[in-house]
Amino acid sequence: MTEITRSQNDFDQARxxxxxxxxSPVRAFKSxxxxxxxxxxxxxxxxxxxxxxxxxxxVGSWGPMILGHAHPDVVKGVQQTAxxxxxxxAPCELEIDLAQLVVDLVPSIDVVRxxxxxSEATMSALRLARGFTGRDKFIKFDGGYxxxxxxxxxxxxxxxxxxxxxxxxxxPADYAKLTLTAPFNDIEAIKKLFAxxxxxxxCIIVEPVPGNTGVMLLxxxxxxxxxxxxxxxxxxxxxxxxxxxxxxxxxxGAQERFGIMPDLTCLGKVIGGGLxxxxxxxxxxxxxxxxxxxxxxxxxxxxGNPLAMRAGLETLTRLREPGFYDELERKTTKLVQGLLAGCxxxxxxxxxxxxxxxxxxxxxxxxxxxxCTDVSSHCDLEFFGRYFNxxxxxxxxxxxxxxxxxxxxxxHSDADIDNTIAAAARALxxx
Numbered sequence: 411m412t413e414i415t416r417s418q419n420d421f422d423q424a425r426x427x428x429x430x431x432x433x434s435p436v437r438a439f440k441s442x443x444x445x446x447x448x449x450x451x452x453x454x455x456x457x458x459x460x461x462x463x464x465x466x467x468x469v470g471s472w473g474p475m476i477l478g479h480a481h482p483d484v485v486k487g488v489q490q491t492a493x494x495x496x497x498x499x500a501p502c503e504l505e506i507d508l509a510q511l512v513v514d515l516v517p518s519i520d521v522v523r524x525x526x527x528x529s530e531a532t533m534s535a536l537r538l539a540r541g542f543t544g545r546d547k548f549i550k551f552d553g554g555y556x557x558x559x560x561x562x563x564x565x566x567x568x569x570x571x572x573x574x575x576x577x578x579x580x581x582p583a584d585y586a587k588l589t590l591t592a593p594f595n596d597i598e599a600i601k602k603l604f605a606x607x608x609x610x611x612x613c614i615i616v617e618p619v620p621g622n623t624g625v626m627l628l629x630x631x632x633x634x635x636x637x638x639x640x641x642x643x644x645x646x647x648x649x650x651x652x653x654x655x656x657x658x659x660x661x662x663g664a665q666e667r668f669g670i671m672p673d674l675t676c677l678g679k680v681i682g683g684g685l686x687x688x689x690x691x692x693x694x695x696x697x698x699x700x701x702x703x704x705x706x707x708x709x710x711x712x713x714g715n716p717l718a719m720r721a722g723l724e725t726l727t728r729l730r731e732p733g734f735y736d737e738l739e740r741k742t743t744k745l746v747q748g749l750l751a752g753c754x755x756x757x758x759x760x761x762x763x764x765x766x767x768x769x770x771x772x773x774x775x776x777x778x779x780x781x782c783t784d785v786s787s788h789c790d791l792e793f794f795g796r797y798f799n800x801x802x803x804x805x806x807x808x809x810x811x812x813x814x815x816x817x818x819x820x821x822h823s824d825a826d827i828d829n830t831i832a833a834a835a836r837a838l839x840x841x
Contacts, residue, residue, distance in 0.1 A: 412803050416460040420448040442795035442810045447802070452479035454821035457807060465807035466826050466833075468816040472809075473621075473654055473679040476738075476767070477725060478821025484683050484724040491720040497712055504719035511726050512681070512689060517662050518650075518671040522691030523700055524714045528653030528678030529557025531688035532615065534708045535674045536561065539613035539647045541706035542696050547607055549614045551594040553782025555622035556615055556651050556676075564589040594620060594781060595629040597636040604644050613647040613674075614640075618664035619655035621815035623782040624770035625763040634670040641673070647696070653678035653688065654815065657726065659766030660735055667766070683725030685718040734820065738767045741827060742818040746771070748831035756838035758793075767818040773797070785813060793841070800837035806830050 425431035430438045439446045447459040455478055457467045477484065505524065512522050525531050540546060556562040563578040564586050592599035604611060614637055620626035628634065641648040650672035656663040657680040665671055674692035681687050691697060701707045746762045746769050753760035759775045772779045773790040794812040801808055809816055
């Protein structure tokens with residue numbers, strides 16, 4: 411058993427000061443049991459807790475650390491920038507540099523606005539869609555998590571699903587009435603919602619690669635193209651929430667990978683290189699509705715701060731290196747196939763979903779997992795909790811919820827992957 415005395419003491423103290431002892435619910439290990447690890451430092455593919463235990467990390471700060479932790483060029487860039495000031499509350503040239511890079515890389519973005527988190531990006535994009543169309547209702551998908559703004563916490567995934575609270579307390583019923591939901595991959599349900607709410611739907615927001623009920627795959631039925639076509643016909647906007655999959659499944663995100671262009675795109679995680687950054691952008695005629703150019707208000711004291719802009723620049727620049735994504739996907743596929751083989755050898759039923767460098771292993775008798783209902787009703791969540799803790803004891807850090815994606819980084823070596831596969835085999839043998 412791993413020695414975690416200091417993490418336990420820290421958690422006991424944190425619970426006196428913070429709700430649940432954490433600043434984001436899934437970190438509390440509620441769904442997997444045990445004591446959250448308090449981390450002390452990280453480098454490359456590894457994290458170390460305050461008790462000195464080392465782990466191969468497949469959480470990567472929930473996705474941003476695509477280059478690995480504490481990449482020397484990113485650290486150096488942030489340090490150099492900090493020497494000139496950490497926040498101005500005024501424009502700086504680094505904002506222009508990162509904006510140009512985002513516009514160059516993301517196919518649908520002509521103009522971009524930086525914010526401080528993915529939640530801010532989605533909340534602001536929804537407001538913009540409503541302001542642009544003059545409509546109030548919007549469509550999201552069951553299990554789709556788009557941050558914690560009130561309107562999104564209806565049939566939400568990720569942390570909300572982990573805690574069995576898909577509809578958060580404190581969300582006014584009138585807000586929820588404006589949120590229409592449909593099963594992911596179900597285009598007929600979308601058509602029905604538009605028919606029932608003529609001229610009232612401002613937008614559809616979708617994760618083109620859902621990652622907040624675990625990674626979900628698109629059915630081979632032209633789903634994203636159908637959403638694009640319906641929005642065009644109905645005068646609604648299509649918003650891609652690429653906070654998680656943006657720069658993760660390809661340099662231009664899911665929209666480049668699948669060849670479908672949204673009207674607005676929300677970004678986060680990788681775009682900040684580990685610092686708090688989000689962004690939303692899209693067609694110029696829509697984005698020019700944002701204040702001060704237009705009537706849709708959105709602001710942020712720390713938006714575009716130089717540290718975050720520099721971290722993002724250093725990170726995104728390195729993603730353009732030839733073969734970067736091919737190698738990242740190769741390693742992810744190797745790990746996923748190895749983990750599945752280990753499950754088969756141990757007689758543990760499991761399936762995997764993978765897109766690019768995002769993946770989830772589901773413990774289930776199903777042949778495929780394609781919805782949040784599949785996860786909640788047909789996956790062995792109790793077994794996942796035991797597997798998660800066994801992997802911790804083996805020195806592998808996975809997301810502490812079956813409802814979350816895992817992430818590969820450029821810093822993971824083939825040896826790390828081999829060691830992870832071997833650790834999983836030992837963990838499964840114990841279980």
